[in-house]
Amino acid sequence: MLEIVLISSLKVMVIMAAVLTGCAYATYMERKVVARLQHRVGPTYAGPYGLLQPIADAVKLIFKEDIVPNRVERITWGLAPLVSFVPALLTFIVVPFGADIELFGRQIKMVGSDLNIGILFILAVTSLGVYGIVLAGWSSGSKYSLMGGIRSSAQMISYEVGYGLSIIGVILVANTLSLRELVEQQASVGDWFIWRQPLGFILYLTCAIAETNRLPFDMPEAESELVGGYHTEYSSMRFAMFFMGEYANMLAVSAVGATLFFGGWQGPYLPPVVWFILKVFLFMFFYIWLRATFPRFRYDQLMAFGWKVLFPLALLNTMVTAALVML
Amino acid sequence: MPEQRTVTLNMGPQHPSTHGVLRVVVELDGERVVKVTPVVGYLHTGIEKTMESKLYYQALVCTDRMDYLAPMSNNLGYCLAVEKLMDIEVPEKVQWARVCLAELTRIKSHLVWLGTHSIDLGAMSMLLYTFRDRESIIDVYEACGGQRMMTSYIRIGGLAHELPVDFDKKVRRVVKQVNEGLADYENLLTNNEIFINRTRNVAVISAEDAIAWSLSGPMLRGSGVKHDLRKANPYSGYENFDFEIAYGKNGDAYDRYLLRLKEIRQSLRIINQALDGMPEGPYRARVPGVVLPPKEDVLYKMESMIFHFKIITEGFKAPVGSVYQAIESPKGEFGFLITGDGSNRPRRVRVRPPSFINLASLPRLVEGGMFSDVVCAIGSIDIVLGEVDR
Numbered sequence: 001m002l003e004i005v006l007i008s009s010l011k012v013m014v015i016m017a018a019v020l021t022g023c024a025y026a027t028y029m030e031r032k033v034v035a036r037l038q039h040r041v042g043p044t045y046a047g048p049y050g051l052l053q054p055i056a057d058a059v060k061l062i063f064k065e066d067i068v069p070n071r072v073e074r075i076t077w078g079l080a081p082l083v084s085f086v087p088a089l090l091t092f093i094v095v096p097f098g099a100d101i102e103l104f105g106r107q108i109k110m111v112g113s114d115l116n117i118g119i120l121f122i123l124a125v126t127s128l129g130v131y132g133i134v135l136a137g138w139s140s141g142s143k144y145s146l147m148g149g150i151r152s153s154a155q156m157i158s159y160e161v162g163y164g165l166s167i168i169g170v171i172l173v174a175n176t177l178s179l180r181e182l183v184e185q186q187a188s189v190g191d192w193f194i195w196r197q198p199l200g201f202i203l204y205l206t207c208a209i210a211e212t213n214r215l216p217f218d219m220p221e222a223e224s225e226l227v228g229g230y231h232t233e234y235s236s237m238r239f240a241m242f243f244m245g246e247y248a249n250m251l252a253v254s255a256v257g258a259t260l261f262f263g264g265w266q267g268p269y270l271p272p273v274v275w276f277i278l279k280v281f282l283f284m285f286f287y288i289w290l291r292a293t294f295p296r297f298r299y300d301q302l303m304a305f306g307w308k309v310l311f312p313l314a315l316l317n318t319m320v321t322a323a324l325v326m327l
Numbered sequence: 328m329p330e331q332r333t334v335t336l337n338m339g340p341q342h343p344s345t346h347g348v349l350r351v352v353v354e355l356d357g358e359r360v361v362k363v364t365p366v367v368g369y370l371h372t373g374i375e376k377t378m379e380s381k382l383y384y385q386a387l388v389c390t391d392r393m394d395y396l397a398p399m400s401n402n403l404g405y406c407l408a409v410e411k412l413m414d415i416e417v418p419e420k421v422q423w424a425r426v427c428l429a430e431l432t433r434i435k436s437h438l439v440w441l442g443t444h445s446i447d448l449g450a451m452s453m454l455l456y457t458f459r460d461r462e463s464i465i466d467v468y469e470a471c472g473g474q475r476m477m478t479s480y481i482r483i484g485g486l487a488h489e490l491p492v493d494f495d496k497k498v499r500r501v502v503k504q505v506n507e508g509l510a511d512y513e514n515l516l517t518n519n520e521i522f523i524n525r526t527r528n529v530a531v532i533s534a535e536d537a538i539a540w541s542l543s544g545p546m547l548r549g550s551g552v553k554h555d556l557r558k559a560n561p562y563s564g565y566e567n568f569d570f571e572i573a574y575g576k577n578g579d580a581y582d583r584y585l586l587r588l589k590e591i592r593q594s595l596r597i598i599n600q601a602l603d604g605m606p607e608g609p610y611r612a613r614v615p616g617v618v619l620p621p622k623e624d625v626l627y628k629m630e631s632m633i634f635h636f637k638i639i640t641e642g643f644k645a646p647v648g649s650v651y652q653a654i655e656s657p658k659g660e661f662g663f664l665i666t667g668d669g670s671n672r673p674r675r676v677r678v679r680p681p682s683f684i685n686l687a688s689l690p691r692l693v694e695g696g697m698f699s700d701v702v703c704a705i706g707s708i709d710i711v712l713g714e715v716d717r
Contacts, residue, residue: 034452037452038451038452038455038456039455039456039459040455143334143336144336147336147358147698151358215449216449216521218449291451292451292452293450293452293515294449294450294519294521295445295448295449295450295516295519295521295522295525296448296449296450296521296525297521297524297525298524298525298697298699298700299358299697299698299699300358300697301524301525
């Protein structure tokens with residue numbers, strides 16, 4: 001018993017540490033890549049190639065004054081950053097990041113918790129993240145924040161449907177809800193589910209961007225209209241929490257995407273963990289690339305796109321896949 | 328008490344996309360805009376009044392600070408007005424150089440517009456690209472007048488100095504760079520579905536309305552009215568150049584975007600012609616007692632030295648009378664009404680500010696639209712608060 005507790009808590013600690021570092025370096029990567037795409041150089045001062053920049057940022061944000069505006073609802077306002085951050089972290093518990101290894105004569109699974117309903121768990125948990133944004137928008141006592149919150153709840157609900165449906169295709173093909181089994185089914189490149197679910201993959205990618213509030217779907221923030229939206233009134237670490245939440249979310253959907261469509265940690269020569277990280281950051285690169293390229297949708301266009309394009313396509317994909325699987 | 332169904336949102340004066348300190352009071356019904364009231368005056372510096380207390384040549388520096396994104400255009404407008412009042416003929420070379428610089432300024436102003444408008448719509452890379460190209464134009468400014476923004480290079484009766492020796496080479500490099508840049512911008516935006524969605528049929532104004540609201544510049548031509556002062560009422564030798572007026576059709580933000588890109592291309596055309604045909608000659612008119620004599624004369628000739636001293640210390644006296652001279656600045660009709668009263672200071676200086684008048688049409692452009700369109704419309708009008716508030 002003690003053994004299981006020990007192993008589990010160790011695994012959780014390692015995963016958390018890895019994800020938090022990943023978040024920090026995702027910001028570094030974003031700044032560097034966007035800078036390069038825009039004829040700039042990005043951070044260079046902190047450490048070699050600016051590699052210590054995320055740490056410098058964190059230190060700065062921790063020492064910033066924590067300003068609490070008078071009109072906020074204290075409790076919900078304080079909770080909101082946590083609510084948006086924690087669900088993003090929880091996703092990683094069920095994502096496998098390597099093959100089983102043997103350590104001290106014991107078989108250890110390289111996954112936080114091998115749930116047999118992994119995908120359902122992910123869907124359930126990622127949906128919770130929106131509460132953080134809604135609560136933040138509502139409790140800030142600012143009209144800009146409120147609009148950001150309302151926009152984001154509408155957007156999340158719309159895109160959650162497409163997100164879920166795009167995954168169902170894979171589940172139908174694989175006939176399992178466990179992420180570990182999903183990965184095992186995609187042993188070689190030819191077995192990757194992206195070949196069997198190309199439309200599903202595109203839908204997943206699109207909905208995932210909307211899920212994580214990234215450009216071109218960054219309605220809730222829309223700094224040129226809403227001056228930051230739901231996090232306008234936040235400062236210091238509370239503000240940082242939202243951003244860590246956003247990056248953790250990006251990493252989460254990237255990790256899930258890599259697992260569902262690109263064979264997760266499977267790959268030749270390199271160790272599985274490296275393959276996993278590579279695939280995740282490939283997704284991240286794609287997001288960053290999009291951000292540097294596209295303008296933002298307008299709110300009504302975003303909703304129309306979600307319900308009139310993505311939703312029917314996702315339904316179609318599900319039905320066709322189901323029919324093919326039946327045959 | 329009636330039930331309140333709308334939310335009043337105060338946008339600005341500190342807001343990322345009001346292009347300065349414009350304040351817009353927006354009444355919203357959900358995401359829909361019911362009423363929009365632009366509030367101006369946060370950057371009022373009394374430039375017109377200040378100019379009235381300055382000598383004619385001193386007042387010039389105030390003009391840079393109005394539309395600070397197009398300083399050379401403002402200089403040109405003011406100098407042309409004073410030259411009209413004083414009845415000064417400038418040498419041909421000055422005219423060509425002024426046209427060249429004014430068109431460079433148009434490109435520079437349009438590049439800033441393109442960058443800020445795109446970042447308002449969320450396309451953030453555009454800002455960096457356009458500013459990269461704008462930088463090369465500023466380098467030309469620096470080579471000419473020593474200043475990068477507040478140039479005051481175009482002076483009454485000519486230019487401040489001779490054009491720099493490598494002017495031709497520098498400007499040709501700018502032309503090349505902007506040409507290459509334009510291809511990038513078109514790739515990124517012109518056929519971009521999201522960009523088209525955001526700007527097509529947004530902030531629409533019909534040709535009749537545009538005339539009725541006395542709009543000018545791209546705002547007017549975007550609606551299909553072919554009116555450009557460079558053609559309609561040529562100044563500074565624009566009649567010698569071969570170029571076309573760009574105009575739109577629907578009067579929406581997308582048309583104005585296409586139009587401004589076309590204008591940049593036409594400006595490049597004019598600049599090429601100006602460089603090819605740049606005549607030789609003095610860089611200043613010779614009008615004793617009004618325009619500064621050449622520096623070498625000041626050093627060796629008694630009369631020149633006296634004139635130089637007198638112009639610097641007490642300026643020149645302008646005749647009694649009013650003149651109005653308008654130019655086609657990047658933002659529209661930029662006019663100066665100058666009234667002389669026989670003294671060495673203008674009695675009255677009144678500016679016709681294009682972006683102030685264009686801004687007045689904002690409620691008409693966005694009422695009934697979505698909240699995000701307000702940002703798009705403000706960007707599309709292309710305002711500079713320095714000029715709106717003066």
